[in-house]
Every structure is written in C-alpha cells, then in structure tokens.
Amino acid sequence: SLPWSIDQHTIDINVMGFAAASQCIFKLMCEQGYGQLAAINSIAGQRGGPNMAYHASKAFAANYLQGLSMHAQRLKLPITITDIQLGLFDKAVHLRTQLLLSPIDNVAGQILTALKKGKRRVYVTKRWRIVAWINRLLPEYIYNTRHWKPKKKGG
Ligand SMILES: NC(=O)c1ccc[n+]([C@@H]2O[C@H](COP(=O)([O-])OP(=O)(O)OC[C@H]3O[C@@H](n4cnc5c(N)ncnc54)[C@H](OP(=O)(O)O)[C@@H]3O)[C@@H](O)[C@H]2O)c1
Incomplete structure (x- = not known):
C-alpha cells in the first residue's frame, strides 16, 4: 500500500x-x-525510487539550490550555495558494504573541505559520485528491475 500520509509528511x-x-536564509x-x-x-x-516522495524531494532540493545559486549570481552577491550530495x-549499512561506508570523520572532513573551497555541489564521500553517475546512466529496464525478486507464494 502507498499511504498518502507518509508522502505528505515527507513533502x-x-x-x-x-x-x-532556504528562502528565509537566502x-x-x-x-x-x-x-x-x-x-x-x-x-x-x-x-526516482520506491520511496517516491523522498527521492523526488531530494531532486526538488537540488533544483531549488541551483536556482538560488543563479539568483545570487544575477544579484552579483558573494553568496555560495553548496549542494552536499x-x-x-x-x-x-543495510547492505554491509564497507566499500561505500566511510568513517564519520571522513564524511565531515570532505564536507568541510568542499565548503571551504566554495563548491556548488559535492558528492560525499567521493566514491558516491560514481554510484550517482551509474544510477543516472542505467537504462530504465535495468534500473527498474535490478532489485526485483519474485514474491514468495503463501506465508
Ligand atoms: N542517513 C543517510 O544514509 C542519508 C543519506 C543521504 C542523505 N541523507 C540526508 O541527511 C539528512 C539527515 O538524515 P538523517 O539520516 O540524519 O535523518 P534522521 O536521523 O532522521 O534525522 C533527521 C533530522 O531532521 C529533524 N527533523 C525532522 N523533521 C523535522 C521538522 N519537522 N522540523 C525540524 N526538524 C526536523 C530531526 O529532528 P528530531 O531529532 O528532533 O526529530 C532530525 O534531527 C537528510 O536530509 C537526509 O536526506 C541521509
């Protein structure tokens, strides 16, 4: 089932x-x-993902931040908008993959470095950039089915 209340809460x-x-701070x-x-x-x-509102809200945020950055540019103000992906x-954690997990100090360190450099967008940790890139490129028939498992009958 897809209870509306969960999506509404996320939105x-x-x-x-x-x-x-963001508007207020800007x-x-x-x-x-x-x-x-x-x-x-x-x-x-x-x-997009099965947690529809969550995925969509993060796309909204990225798009909104891009717009704020353009706004600052046009106002010729030294305002930096950093989208921390x-x-x-x-x-x-759930998949128990150490490859994609990093100590919290690394995560915080990479965020701080990006902020000091005034980056517009940063992927933390860096290797997630590759995951994001692959996710974007995967054709629909793979992206949409790779987690597919047949439902167990009965039970
Ligand atoms: N965890 C991950 O793997 C992961 C991955 C990618 C991105 N992120 C992003 O990181 C951010 C934090 O995620 P998280 O995993 O740390 O989530 P979390 O543990 O659930 O923490 C969410 C935080 O948001 C606060 N919050 C929730 N509703 C609020 C409201 N209506 N008004 C004010 N504060 C509210 C909570 O405050 P209370 O403690 O007072 O409830 C809590 O401090 C999110 O933007 C998420 O998208 C997380």
Whole structure:
C-alpha cells in the first residue's frame, strides 16, 4: 500500500520546510551582502525510487539550490550555495558494504573541505559520485528491475 500520509509528511518537511528555510536564509544573506548555504542533500534525488516522495524531494532540493545559486549570481552577491550530495549511508549499512561506508570523520572532513573551497555541489564521500553517475546512466529496464525478486507464494 502507498499511504498518502507518509508522502505528505515527507513533502511537508523536505519540500515545504526546505524551501521556506532556504528562502528565509537566502534573504538574510542578501541583506548582509554575503553568505554560504550548506545544504545536506542526497544522491537519492538523482533518480526516482520506491520511496517516491523522498527521492523526488531530494531532486526538488537540488533544483531549488541551483536556482538560488543563479539568483545570487544575477544579484552579483558573494553568496555560495553548496549542494552536499550525501551517499546512501543507511543503505550501505543495510547492505554491509564497507566499500561505500566511510568513517564519520571522513564524511565531515570532505564536507568541510568542499565548503571551504566554495563548491556548488559535492558528492560525499567521493566514491558516491560514481554510484550517482551509474544510477543516472542505467537504462530504465535495468534500473527498474535490478532489485526485483519474485514474491514468495503463501506465508
Ligand atoms: N542517513 C543517510 O544514509 C542519508 C543519506 C543521504 C542523505 N541523507 C540526508 O541527511 C539528512 C539527515 O538524515 P538523517 O539520516 O540524519 O535523518 P534522521 O536521523 O532522521 O534525522 C533527521 C533530522 O531532521 C529533524 N527533523 C525532522 N523533521 C523535522 C521538522 N519537522 N522540523 C525540524 N526538524 C526536523 C530531526 O529532528 P528530531 O531529532 O528532533 O526529530 C532530525 O534531527 C537528510 O536530509 C537526509 O536526506 C541521509
């Protein structure tokens, strides 16, 4: 089943809340004439997924941040918008893959380095960039079926 209340909750927080907070912060930065917005986002937004509202909300965030960055550019203000594309760490824990899991210090270190460099977008940790890239490139018939398992009968 797909209960609407779960999607609505995600949209309320990750879309409505995110946009309202970002707008508010951006306005404050415009008033003070400079600033940097560090937005924790997810590579889940690269493509749709079974957790529809979550994936879509992360795509919304990436798109919104891009727009804010363009806005700052046009206003000729030194405002940096950094989209921090985190890997799917919970999923990596679940899959028990050390390859995609990194110590929290590495995660924090890579975020800080990117912020100091004023990056527009950063993948944390770096190897998740490859996962994001593959996810984007996979043809629909593979992307949509690779986790497919036949349902057990009965039980
Ligand atoms: N965990 C991962 O593997 C992963 C991967 C990629 C990206 N991310 C991103 O990282 C961010 C945090 O994820 P997480 O896994 O750390 O999630 P989490 O453990 O569930 O933490 C969510 C945080 O958001 C706060 N929050 C939720 N609803 C709120 C509301 N209505 N108003 C104010 N605060 C609210 C919670 O506050 P309370 O503690 O007070 O409830 C909590 O501090 C998210 O943007 C997520 O997309 C996480």
